[in-house]
Amino acid sequence: MATVQTDQVTLTVNGQSVTVPKGTLILDAAKKIGIDIPIFCSHPKMAPVAVCRMCLVEVEKMPKLQPACAVYVADGMVVKTTTEQVNKYQKGVLEFLLINHPLDCPICDKGGECPLQDQTYQYGPGASRYQFDKAHFDKAVPLSDKILLDRERCILCWRCTRFSEEISGERELALIQRGVHTIIGTFNDEPAQSAYQGNWTEICPVGALTSRQYRFISRPWDLDRTPSICPGCSMGCNIQIDARNNKIGRFQSRENLAVDDSWLCDYGRYSFPNFQRQSLERPRVRRDGRLEEVSYEEAIAFTVDGLKRAGGQAAGWASPADTNEELVLFRRLFREVLRSPHLDHRSAIVPDAEPDDMSLAIADIERLDHAVLLGGQEVIDAAPVLHLRLFKAQRKGLNVLKVGGGDAKKALDGIPADARAVGILATEANKTAAVDLQSKLQRKVKGSVRRLLVTTGPNGRGAKDLGILPHLGPGYTSLNGQAGKARTEWPGAGLRALYVHESSPLHGFTPSDAESMWLPTLPLIVFHRFKPSPLDEMAHVIFPGHAFTEKDGTVTNMEGRVQRISRGLDADWVLEDWRVFQEIANGLGAGWGYDSVAEITADLVRLLPPYAAFTTGERVLWGEPA
Ligand code: SF4
Ligand code: SF4
Ligand code: FES
Structure with a gap:
């Protein structure tokens, strides 16, 4: 007898039927059957905020248009993404966004890979009806030694502020002031210290956040793109080498959910000048x-x-x-x-390596209930993207205990006996202490205890x-x-x-x-x-x-x-x-x-x-x- 999968719901999008798990957003259900709904603020790694209104769709029996990025599917739901009313709203949203947006496309680093540019072509009005002077904001505002912010280009999608809060947990970026005066900035205009700032430039759907190293270096269509691996550390984050005329312009992230979860750290991302050849050398x-x-x-x-x-x-x-x-x-x-x-x-000299040093996989950090960082911040410094994985797991309930390399006793005391899955992360220098802690914890807790040693070099x-x-x-x-x-x-x-x-x-x-x-x-x-x-x-x-x-x-x-x-x-x-x-x-x-x-x-x-x-x-x- 066939079993009924009660955790699945079936809906139609533009007349096509699709079955997805409960809790799926309309946006993702539509994507599953190849229907693209335009977005700006939505990001697959962040909670929906529905602030840009670009993804509005018609849902039968609902009186107003609904944001597809924030409304979950329901059984029997009927969604329409291309009606006259939807098109009218999409045009309206774009016209509104472009009122004060500068005509920087010919000189903007994002031009050619910009969602605002692409969606204006696809869904926007052909011409502007706006007759007045545009409001002007500061351009090329230094947020740090790595990033410049062009406030005129910002469409206030909150992706960068949400990254800072939900992905890295550093809360360095914020929305400042109110209404038409709202701007993005750092607290007290202090230079940003985050080790993950390059990700802001990648998730910004316009050319508001730009990397100093890449400013005016190339148009995207002039880049030769090569998939590779970051040379920075042993994390193995996946990158794309973007080069023009045999010169590296930038390293971009390339999502590998098992390794980097689509992020890079700034150390790795901005390390590329080290790999630029300076001369035609002979033996x-x-x-x-x-x-x-x-x-x-x-x-x-x-x-x-x-x-x-x-x-x-x-x-x-x-x-x-x-x-x-x-x-x-x-x-x-x-x-x-x-x-x-x-x-x-x-x-x-570091203690001998052995296969058990990698009994914990990077992605499995999300399945732990307790993690010990033996060596504290030095573990993160050795492989910075580990922090993002740990923080993601922390938001789901992981307890992270940071202790010094010589403080294994503190970790032993701090992990409860009923722990279900414990992970120990350490650098090679602290391997002996990590192995010792692992064996003691294995005797103490009823769940599994695994370790992952951060090796040196890629x-x-x-x-x-x-x-x-x-x-x-x-x-x-x-x-x-x-x-x-x-x-x-x-x-x-x-x-x-x-x-x-x-x-x-x-x-x-x-x-x-x-x-x-x-x-x-x-x-x-x-x-x-x-x-x-x-x-x-x-x-x-x-x-x-x-x-x-x-x-x-x-x-x-x-x-x-x-x-x-x-x-x-x-x-x-x-x-x-x-x-x-x-x-x-x-x-x-x-x-x-x-x-x-x-x-x-x-x-x-x-x-x-x-x-x-x-x-x-x-x-x-x-x-x-x-
Ligand atoms: S700077 Fe970019 S990512 Fe941040 S709110 Fe503005 S448009 Fe969005
Ligand atoms: S953690 Fe940073 S340095 Fe290490 S591989 Fe990833 S991006 Fe490169
Ligand atoms: S993408 Fe849905 S409201 Fe912004």
Whole structure:
């Protein structure tokens, strides 16, 4: 016998029947059957406020037009979105909004991707009947060092103020004054401090909120858009690289509900100038104390020669911003070809990584009833978009306990025994305390206790998974007595060569004091990097490398999700980094024959079968989470 689904309701929109769960807005029910209702103030991540009136529709048996963004469906409801009355109101709303809106479209950053512009074309009046002077408001008002507000363009949709209240919880933006004088501003005109301001510019449906970095940089239709991943941290927020004439104009968000929930932090969003290439660089080798430009062949031969002389006494440091594909070859170069175990991606000694460090998925934070931030604000600073996920969960009832790295006892006392689902978030530096707290909580509470460690760099997790460590192999396997030295032990370990590979200036090789003394004593330093750095002065070989934004491959975020990065900028004169590794390995006698990144990815999956998860966007899981 068929069961009746009482939580579903059926209605018609423009004569088409649609069945949706109870509690669905008319706007979303219409969208489900491909009917677009124009909106300004409505936003899928925020509670409806129905202030712009752009989405008014006819609902049978209701005396007045209803805002589709704020009225929930009911069984048998009859909705009409294209009647004469609806069209008249849409025209009226737009005419009203445009009365004081400046004719800035030709010079507005939003022009070409502006809902007000688009909807005026589609639903608005062809001409203005307004005969009087427009009211003028302040333009280019600095809200912070990142954002400017054009008050004439603002249509008072409240999206930015609601973001500040409902999404980030910082309450920095507010509606000030009343009636026609209403403006958006910060409290007391103080500069905004939020770490998430770039999101305001993305959700603003007009060009009122603009990023200083992107002002007047490009028209949207002139941008080349490339889907990729933010290079800022191990969160793995999805981005779009928007570039014009091979120059990055901006990073925009690209929604991945499991990771970023469609938001970016300002650190990541505004980090793009670090990835802009400044010069046409060629490989160089040091001869008679001076660096000379040479061909790739010469630089590779020079490197092969030096590495041969170093024998197994060569160390390799690969950045936690390298792709998994680069790391696969880098590890093979050291472990298989050079027979050297001295491999690392870390800058400091941190407790050993293990698969259980990611037993809590980012999106599952919303399903916890208690979360401990072990290390407090430093966890958020290490992956700022985590705060937005935590705040979203807090609004649904999550209790968040922020304690110092050494205050695990406070967390243990603060979590009640009847907790249903507990999460511990910590940086790698506090891992030992996190594991200890987890095991104590597992004995105390009746529900589950999981942890998520914030790794370093956009691919610190991949580097651990792939064994870019002196003491663990791919998949956290033991090296059976073949362990090498960690980076911090390299000075004084009798090494004769160092190969540093660095794809991102945000996660580069910064020598410690001990290393600064040690580096000049090495017979061979190979520096394979994107941007010039002080290490150039000590290098014997410099290979220009591709930046994070110039290459294809995959990276693994803190929770083990393997995501693709793509080449958003061209630097064709730079030999792909993995090809340099291959040429060096083959010069040392290996017979590698990779022709593409895809072939290395396939090898990676053969090496680590859990990495097959990347084809579906799932997380790499190494076993059942605890
Ligand atoms: S600044 Fe933009 S987002 Fe904020 S209220 Fe005005 S139009 Fe809306
Ligand atoms: S949280 Fe990390 S990955 Fe996400 S936008 Fe910020 S820096 Fe980028
Ligand atoms: S979108 Fe519905 S009232 Fe603004």
